[in-house]
Each structure stands twice: as C-alpha cells, then as structure tokens.
Amino acid sequence: MPGLLRGMARTAVVAGTATAVSNRVSRRQSQRWAGEEKADYAEPAAAPAPRGESRIDQLKALAELKSQGVLNDAEFEAEKARILG
Numbered sequence: 001m002p003g004l005l006r007g008m009a010r011t012a013v014v015a016g017t018a019t020a021v022s023n024r025v026s027r028r029q030s031q032r033w034a035g036e037e038k039a040d041y042a043e044p045a046a047a048p049a050p051r052g053e054s055r056i057d058q059l060k061a062l063a064e065l066k067s068q069g070v071l072n073d074a075e076f077e078a079e080k081a082r083i084l085g
C-alpha cells in the first residue's frame with residue numbers, strides 16, 4: 001500500500017509540473033506573438049488635406065473621426081497640432 005501511495009504522489013507531482021511548464025510556455029508564446037502582430041501592422045500616415053479645405057473643415061472632420069473611435073486622444077492632438085501649424 002505505501003508503494004502505491006508513493007507512486008500516485010510521484011505521478012501527481014510530475015503531472016502538476018508538466019501542466020505548469022506547459023502553461024508558462026503557452027503564455028510566453030502568446031505574448032511573443034502579440035508583440036509580433038503589433039509590429040506587423042504599422043499605422044498608415046495621415047493623408048494630407050486637400051488644398052481648398054479650410055482649417056475649420058479639417059478640424060471638424062478630425063473631430064468626427066475621433067468621435068467614431070478611429071483616432072485616439074494622442075492621434076487627435078497630433079493631427080490638430082499639424083493642422084493648426
């Protein structure tokens with residue numbers, strides 16, 4: 001009976017260790033792949049506004065893009081600064 005318990009305990013330890021290692025490898029791979037995906041998708045540069053469009057029209061269009069969620073706060077501020085000169 002003691003040999004059976006020892007064998008079961010050893011099996012539990014080995015299985016637990018294998019599970020922990022497997023989970024760690026999976027987490028590291030998913031983090032690495034997430035980083036690679038971000039590097040693959042570079043954001044396109046903003047298209048220059050047509051010459052005939054006023055600053056007011058450009059700012060309105062920019063505000064609309066921000067409200068739709070296309071631009072985040074930092075992108076909005078950068079483009080606004082570019083338009084205002």
